[in-house]
Structure formats: structure tokens, C-alpha cells
Amino acid sequence: MLSTAPLTNRDRLVAQARRLFAENGYAAVSVDEVAAAAGLTKGAVYYQFKDKTDLFRAACDAVMLAANASTAMAHCQRMRAPAPARARSFIANLKIEKWTWLQMQQPVQSAC
Numbered sequence: 545m546l547s548t549a550p551l552t553n554r555d556r557l558v559a560q561a562r563r564l565f566a567e568n569g570y571a572a573v574s575v576d577e578v579a580a581a582a583g584l585t586k587g588a589v590y591y592q593f594k595d596k597t598d599l600f601r602a603a604c605d606a607v608m609l610a611a612n613a614s615t616a617m618a619h620c621q622r623m624r625a626p627a628p629a630r631a632r633s634f635i636a637n638l639k640i641e642k643w644t645w646l647q648m649q650q651p652v653q654s655a656c
Contacts, residue, residue: 554592554602556582561603570600 551559560581564573575596579586593599 553582553584553588557584557589557592557599558602558606561599562606565600565603575599 557578561573561578564578564581575589576586578599579589582588589599593602
């Protein structure tokens with residue numbers, strides 16, 4: 545069952561940052577724009593994130609998590625195994641993908 549809990553301020557900021565960075569690129573998006581799109585203040589952004597780069601990393605992490613979850617789910621749906629085995633496989637795939645993503649992380653240069 546999907547959660548019906550309202551999004552946290554952090555979640556709202558990350559969702560809007562994902563959209564704005566995808567539409568306009570990193571350099572063209574300001575912290576003020578992200579805050580306004582999320583219906584929050586610039587102070588709310590800096591309460592949740594160290595700087596624009598930190599917000600960008602959170603947006604990238606959210607994209608990777610969504611992509612990895614989709615890939616893992618597709619793999620499990622193709623399996624011809626009982627539900628518990630599919631669930632274990634799904635979790636294992638997420639852990640492997642998250643580890644791979646963490647190993648590939650490079651510091652984002654502020655000149656992006």
C-alpha cells in the first residue's frame with residue numbers, strides 16, 4: 545500500500561529540484577527558484593541542505609533510487625519464484641545498486 549502521508553519539506557524540495565534541474569540544467573536553477581516551486585522559503589532550503597550542490601546531490605540520489613527500484617522490480621516480476629524469494633531478490637538488487645552508486649560517486653565540482 546502506498547503511503548498517504550504528506551511530503552516533508554525535504555521531499556518537496558528534492559522533488560522540485562529534480563524537475564527544475566532536469567528542465568533547465570544545474571547552472572540555470574537558483575535556490576530561490578527551487579524554494580518557490582516547493583512553496584517554501586530560501587531559509588527552508590538551507591535548513592535542509594548545506595548549499596545548492598548538496599541539494600543537487602539529493603536530487604541525483606532520488607533519481608538513482610527511483611531507477612534502481614524500477615530495475616529491481618522488473619527483475620523480480622520476471623522471476624518464476626515464490627513471493628518471499630522475489631522479495632529477497634528485490635532487496636539484494638537494491639543493495640548492490642546502491643553500493644555501486646556509492647562507489648561511483650565523485651565530488652560535484654562547484655563550477656558545474
